[in-house]
Amino acid sequence: MNRKISAGYSYKDIPADIMEAGTRSVEAFDTRSRFFHFEFFRLLEDQPVGKKGDIIGLEVNMRPPGGFLPDMINFANDSNVYQLWADMIVHDTIHYQQVRKYSSGFIGRRDRLHYAHTTQDIQDTYRDSILMIRRLPAALATAMGDEVIVARFKTEEESLISSAMYRNKKPIKQDTPFMKKVIKRDFLNDELHF
Numbered sequence: 755m756n757r758k759i760s761a762g763y764s765y766k767d768i769p770a771d772i773m774e775a776g777t778r779s780v781e782a783f784d785t786r787s788r789f790f791h792f793e794f795f796r797l798l799e800d801q802p803v804g805k806k807g808d809i810i811g812l813e814v815n816m817r818p819p820g821g822f823l824p825d826m827i828n829f830a831n832d833s834n835v836y837q838l839w840a841d842m843i844v845h846d847t848i849h850y851q852q853v854r855k856y857s858s859g860f861i862g863r864r865d866r867l868h869y870a871h872t873t874q875d876i877q878d879t880y881r882d883s884i885l886m887i888r889r890l891p892a893a894l895a896t897a898m899g900d901e902v903i904v905a906r907f908k909t910e911e912e913s914l915i916s917s918a919m920y921r922n923k924k925p926i927k928q929d930t931p932f933m934k935k936v937i938k939r940d941f942l943n944d945e946l947h948f
Contacts, residue, residue, distance in 0.1 A: 760860075760861070760862030760897065760898050760899045760902075761859070761860065761861045761862065762823075762826075762859060762860060763857055763858065763859030763860075763910065763913040763914065764826055764827070764830045764854075764857055764858050764859065764913075765854075765857065765910060766830070766854055766855075766856065766857040766908075766909065766910055767854070768854075771809050772794060772809055775792075775794055775809045775811065776792055776794075779792045779811065779814060783814055783816075785816070787842055787843060787846070788816050789816075789817060789818045789835075789839045790814070790815060790816050790817070791815050791817075791818065791819040791823070792811065792813065792814055792815070793811075793812040793813040793815070794809050794810060794811055794812060795809070795810045795812055796808070796809055796810075797810060818835070818836075818839075821860075821898055822860050822886070822898075822902060822904050824836070825858075825885075825886065825904060826858040826859070826860060826904060826906075827858075829856060829858040829885055829904065829906040830854050830855070830856045830857065830858040830906060831852055831853070831854050831855065831856075832855060833850065833852070838850055855908075856906040856907060856908060857906065857907050857908075857909060857910040857912070857913040858885075858904065858905065858906040858907075858913070859904070859905060859906075859907070859913040860902055860903065860904045860905075861899070861902070861903050862890075862898045862899020862900075862901070862902050863899050863900065863901045863902075863903070864895075864899055864900055865900040865901070873887065873901065873903070876903065880905055883905040883906060883907055883912075884903060884904070884905045885904050885905055885906060886902070886903070886904040887901065887902070887903050887904075888901070888902050888904075889901055890902060
C-alpha cells in the first residue's frame with residue numbers, strides 16, 4: 755500500500771443530512787445495547803450512485819470504530835465512550851447529555867516523506883491543542899502513518915488549518931486557495947464517523 759495521507763476530523767456540529775442518514779441507519783439495524791458506528795461519504799461530484807453533495811452509506815459496523823476514533827470521540831465530547839457503553843450494558847441506560855465542545859482530528863505522518871513542518875514545529879504551534887503523539891508499529895503504520903498526531907480545537911476551521919500544517923510539504927498561509935481546496939476536496943470525501 756502506498757498511502758500518503760491518513761487524516762480525519764470530527765464535526766463539532768453534525769450536519770443535518772448526516773444526522774438523518776445516521777438516524778435512518780439506527781432504525782434499519784438492531785443497534786440496541788451495542789457499540790456501533792456507521793461510515794458515510796459525501797459525493798464531491800455526480801456519480802452513478804448519487805448526485806454531488808449526497809451522503810452515501812459505506813458500512814454499518816457493530817463494533818467500536820477503529821484507529822484513534824474512540825479517542826477522538828472522547829476528546830471532542832469530554833467523555834469516555836467505553837464507560838458509556840459499559841453503563842448501557844449494566845444499567846440499560848446512559849445518564850449523559852452529549853455536548854460536543856470541540857472538533858477533534860488526527861493526521862498520520864510518514865517517515866519516508868519530508869514535511870515543511872517538523873513534529874516539533876507542530877508541537878510548538880499547537881501545544882495547547884495536541885493531546886497525543888504516537889509512533890505506530892509497522893503493522894499499523896501502513897494504513898495510519900508512522901507517527902500519528904491527535905488534537906482537538908474549538909472550531910472545525912482550526913482543525914482543518916492545523917491538519918494542513920501537519921501534512922503539507924510546503925509552508926502554507928491560512929488564507930490561500932490551497933486551504934479552500936483542503937476544505938472542499940480532501941476532507942469532505944473522508945469517512946465520517948459519529
